[in-house]
Amino acid sequence: MTADTTRVLVADDQTVVREGIVMLLGLLPGIEVVGAAADGEEAVALVARHHPDVVLMDLRMPRCDGVEATRRIRAAHPETEVVVLTTYADDDSLFPALQAGARGYLTKDAGGEEIARAIADVRSGAAGLSPQVQLRLLERLSEAPGGAAGPVPETPRASTAPAGRPAELPDGLTAREAEVLALIAEGLSNAEIAQRLFVSQATVKTHINNLFAKTAVRDRAQAVAYAFRHGITGMQQ
Incomplete structure (x- = not known):
């Protein structure tokens, strides 16, 4: 071995x-x-x-x-x-x-x-x-309120939010933490996230530690479920 x-x-x-x-x-x-x-x-x-x-x-x-x-x-x-x-x-x-x-x-x-x-x-x-x-998680997201299951009424708040991003982020997440969470949901590793966001892996780890603490998830699999549940996906523009 x-x-x-x-x-x-x-x-x-x-x-x-x-x-x-x-x-x-x-x-x-x-x-x-x-x-x-x-x-x-x-x-x-x-x-x-x-x-x-x-x-x-x-x-x-x-x-x-x-x-x-x-x-x-x-x-x-x-x-x-x-x-x-x-x-x-x-x-x-x-x-x-x-x-x-x-x-x-x-x-x-x-x-x-x-x-x-x-x-x-x-x-x-x-x-x-x-x-x-992965398909089932996406389907579950589309069935959630505000997902693709039906039209979302236009409001000033919704119109200012980028596509794929909730109007208000849950649990006090920052925009960058939500962006990292969305990339975790895509299955990216820390190194791949760092490359995508042009930051160091240490910075990525800090964001992950913070978002894990705020969302009370224990690991990446729970983070993926959380991201899909709250519609935090596809946030890269």
Whole structure:
């Protein structure tokens, strides 16, 4: 194992699926499978024992489901990232998982390349979301008040706000913090945000720390959900 190797734990209650994922990951360069759990309770215990970098987490499991396991793992081991790998992409599955601390969300029709990319993304601090999940987040945004679901009446306040930006930013966010949040929602890393805004990575980290504190989100996945919920997207002009 090298310093660049990502240590992964797999959690899925279906033996055939779990063994298949382990076999698939074993074929991917730079990934070492350190354990496999048959339910959420075992996943929590194995994380405490092996300290993996990433957990691939199923949602529907006995004893302890994936959402609760994710919440417990992120609380006790914040250095371990969670990527949900599930059959379900409905709102009742997606949003609780993101709120519990998952930074990635894939459906089980994902291929090896997509899984590897999601693992690499969450390790670098980005969100590892499948195209279907990103689409659902956008649809959820369009259904929200003030989104694309219907016309917005013209008011002086609305007419002075740039396209894609709420007339009033929530939770005391500054315009720059909201801009950084929108770029996080696009899946950009700190380095990519710094390049886009022509600032240093240290400045980006300061903005992220401030906006996390103001919005009470714990990680980038929750920040993405917050951004879409409040319509803070597409703010680059």
